Amino acid sequence: MIVSKKIYYGKAPSQFGFLNLPQEKRDKYTTIVTIHGGFWQSFADLTQLQTLTNGLNQRGYAVWNIEYRRIGETGAGWPGTFNDVIDAINFLTELAHSWPIDKQSVIILGHSAGGHLALWAGLRYRNQALDHSDNIHRLSVKPRMVVSLAAVSILEDAWQRDTVLGKHSPVTDLMGGTPLNKNVDYQSASPFDLLPMQIPQILVQGLKDDYVPSGMTIKYAEKAEKLHDHIELILDPDADHFDLINPHTRVWQKTIVAMKETLKA
Structure with missing residues (x-):
């Protein structure tokens, strides 16, 4: 029977995750931290990745499917x-005492806005650029790889795209301003500006994605x-934004194969 347990890593209502262990018994499991998308907004939650979590469990991975404070919540x-x-990733150290x-x-995997946070977390492990601030926590658990599924990898480009389309950008809400008045914070929060990571990355992008343009992922990969x-870049000509988190799609099969090969390397 698959174990699924809700565990809090902090005191706020959204500072929790579900630890999901496979039915297959092992001494220790490779653990995937999953970070859901939804453009950092409170309407979306970790249930977005439940189907993917089940698929990963069936393949023998433990999954720490995390929630986090999103736009509209205090402290987000x-x-x-x-x-x-x-904090959620670092909490694996605590979980390892009992599970x-x-x-x-450890693999960090994120989709869309969660992909942005996954890349940022991976970059935080080695990057010294943010150490001047006592307000930004440091990653103490070293990931084996980061898997980015249609990540919002360049915050300023995402903000600019929304602005050109005449839309209010959720990036503005996330950052508490625009690149025009929060330039330093944007540079500290945008994965593109913090490269290199020095950790293997798998970047997956559907070319039929209407939410995150493929050009953003390609630009990030090139830098x-x-x-x-x-970098392993997987571009699927037939995949849309949500095919990337469907364990029954062709693009996901490519992704899981790439993950296995990277673990072997």
């Missing part, structure tokens, strides 16, 4: 939302590769 935004993600999870084999990051 920069840097609260970001610190929640770091059979392997802290030496990361120039800075000698190990």
Whole structure:
């Protein structure tokens, strides 16, 4: 029987996750931290990734499916939302005392806005640029890899795209302002501006995605590769935004194969 347990990593109502362990018994499981999307807004929650979590459990992975404070909740935004993600990942150290999870084999996986947070967390492990601020937490658990599923990897580009379309950008709400008046914070919060990561990354993008443009993912990948990051870029011509979190799609099969190969390397 698959174990699924709700556990709080903090005191706020949204500072919790579900630890999901496979039915197959092992001494320790490779553990995947999953971070859901929804453009950082409170209408979306971790149930977005429940089907994917079930699929990962069936493949023998433990999954720590995390929630975090989103726009509309007290303390959300920069840097609260970001610190929640770091705290949730660091909480694996505590979980390892009671559950059979392997802290030496952790994967961070995020979709859309969750992909942004996954990349940012991976970059936070080694990056020194944010250490000047006592308000930004540091990642203490080293990930084996980061898997980005249609990540919002360049915050300023996402804000600009919304602005050109005449839309209010959720990036403005996340950051508490625009790149025009919060430029330093944008640079601290945008994965593109914090490269290199020095951790293997799998970047997955559907070319029929209406939410996150493929050009953003390609631009991020090109910069990361120039800075000698190990990047595997998966571009699927038939996949849309949500095919990437459906464990029954072709693009997900490509993703899981890439993850297995990266773990072997």
